[in-house]
């Protein structure tokens with residue numbers, strides 16, 4: 418019988434965990450004939466009673482496992498930890514807030530076992546219930562990624578997916594510190610089947626993503642999967658040299674024809690400020706790549722596990 422590990426990252430989710438468990442139990446019941454589940458909660462340094470909830474469930478049900486971090490390392494680190502601890506032949510990633518409906522899992526399992534796919538992933542067809550500005554910027558981000566990066570990053574893709582052991586092992590080889598899973602999934606390749614579903618609202622608790630967090634995450638995505646911004650910086654440099662050359666020709670000719678009345682200092686100031694801004698912007702782009710490189714060279718672990726009820730140990734770095 419196949420074993421499916423379901424990885425569930427949790428950060429301050431004390432209300433959502435019991436609700437999630439009830440749902441996943443029903444799914445496990447449905448799959449009983451074909452596969453058994455391992456439910457692997459990753460406690461990402463929650464400050465509430467999430468870990469107690471996990472321990473309570475683990476005491477009742479031996480299928481429930483948990484890995485608890487020493488502090489909050491972020492969802493990306495939690496997913497990596499889950500993947501590295503998971504023991505199943507197939508591995509699923511799922512949010513605890515039921516925005517990734519567990520009821521889709523049997524269908525995903527059927528597809529991955531019967532059809533020639535290595536991964537069954539999900540995407541939302543709409544962003545119902547999300548603030549409109551957030552949707553707008555999300556759409557712009559995906560459109561930009563599509564142009565800037567060769568790696569396929571699908572609009573509306575959730576992290577909710579079921580993967581084969583081979584797919585997971587390959588993912589684990591990508592041990593980078595700055596993780597952007599939506600890109601990593603695409604980078605490893607293999608055959609992925611996309612299932613679509615309508616956006617579901619959170620079962621309990623609140624979203625952990627503020628607009629700023631999302632903005633920083635999107636910059637991580639761009640820097641992690643494209644070096645195009647560096648080329649844009651170089652292009653801007655060449656472009657402004659050309660403009661300056663044309664302006665110089667214009668001024669020389671004008672002076673020869675009409676003499677040289679002293680004027681134009683306000684426009685001069687504007688130009689200096691403008692060029693200064695562009696320069697800082699380009700240095701900023703460089704700095705962003707340098708900072709990422711700096712963090713990578715430290716080879717710090719992606720997460721630190723404080724306690725777990727698993728016997729298998731995970732890999733903190735690849």
Ligand code: UDP
Nearest residue numbers: 426427428461491492495512513624625626
């Ligand atoms: N999460 C996490 N660490 C964090 C933030 C979030 O493990 O630092 C988990 C969270 O508990 C949830 C999942 O990631 O299971 C998705 O978070 P959320 O629902 O807040 O994001 P949204 O669905 O709004 O994108």
Ligand code: MG
Nearest residue numbers: 512514516619
């Ligand atoms: Mg959510």
